[in-house]
Amino acid sequence: MESVPVRCPVCHRDHAYITPVYPCPCGSPTAPPLMRGAPPTVITHRTWNDDWVGVRCHSCGRRDQWPHPELCCPCGAVLRIPVRPVATRGTAPPSTAAGPSHIPLPRTAAHPRPSFRPLVIRTARDAVNTAALYLRWLGFSDVVQPETRTDSRIDLRAAGLIAQVDATTRPTALRDVECLWLNALNTSVSGALFSLAGYTDEARSRADGLAIPLFVLDLTGAPQPVNGPADELVSVGP
Structure with missing residues (x-):
């Protein structure tokens, strides 16, 4: 998993952000490509269009829309992590799917409960x-x-x-x-x-x-x- 340093522009706290990995319908793990060195933006107003980003699977070339990577800083700020735009490839098959209904939550520490299996939020x-x-x-x-x-x-x-x-x-x-x-x-x-x-x-x-x-x-x-x-x-x- 890719990790990038992220500094909160509100409290200046440093974080090591790990890119979330999602399963492509072909079965390969897929992650939004992060832009190293680009500062995050504070989310003060949400729009559904800005909350999704195009991601291409390196295995099958399929392009899907996935949730834009975000980080919740302990200071209360919600940060949007910059993502590299998807390169245009004429042979890539188009797709309108928004991804699978269940995305596994990455484990960050041992926990007595089983892993929480979240639902992608669209509404x-x-x-x-x-x-x-x-x-x-x-x-x-x-x-x-x-x-x-x-x-x-x-x-x-x-x-x-x-x-x-x-x-x-x-x-x-x-x-x-x-x-x-x-x-x-x-x-x-x-x-x-x-x-x-x-x-x-x-x-x-x-x-x-x-x-x-x-x-x-x-x-x-x-x-x-x-x-x-x-x-x-x-x-x-x-």
Whole structure:
């Protein structure tokens, strides 16, 4: 797997980013080619077109659209990693497929749970489904989605937990954290937040004070904990 150094332009923290590898329909491992030395960009507004990148399989020449590589910095910034454009090859067969429905999450450390198998996120419903799968993987039982989203904006319920999934293109705001906390308090359960676009500084600070776990969803469907309460939930479980 290719690894490149990445410095967060917000907090200047250095990371070693490992390229995610996906299985091509032909069976060969395929990865977006990263641009070494090119600075990452901070994602402040998402568009679905920018979130996908063309990748060509070196074995069969097939070109598919894969999620653009991203890195969730502990400071809360979501970074888009630059990718080299796919070279034009006239003999390459065109493809409109967006990739397989399941992409294995690379292991970074030993973990007592089996590997989480995420779903590629293309729609807001995919984001909710991914969060539900992740909560079950963490150990929450009876995770259900309400038939309709009420004014409380609760997307998922489980034994002892309610969760909100923000699939909008703007960072989740302070108000969302406080509303979730109040709903959890009123029902005597815990709360958790999942976001596609990350969180504002105010939201992160408030979530830390209220012990609300925050997770960021990337388009590969791999939730990442971005604050202490989330790290503790992943390590200890419900």
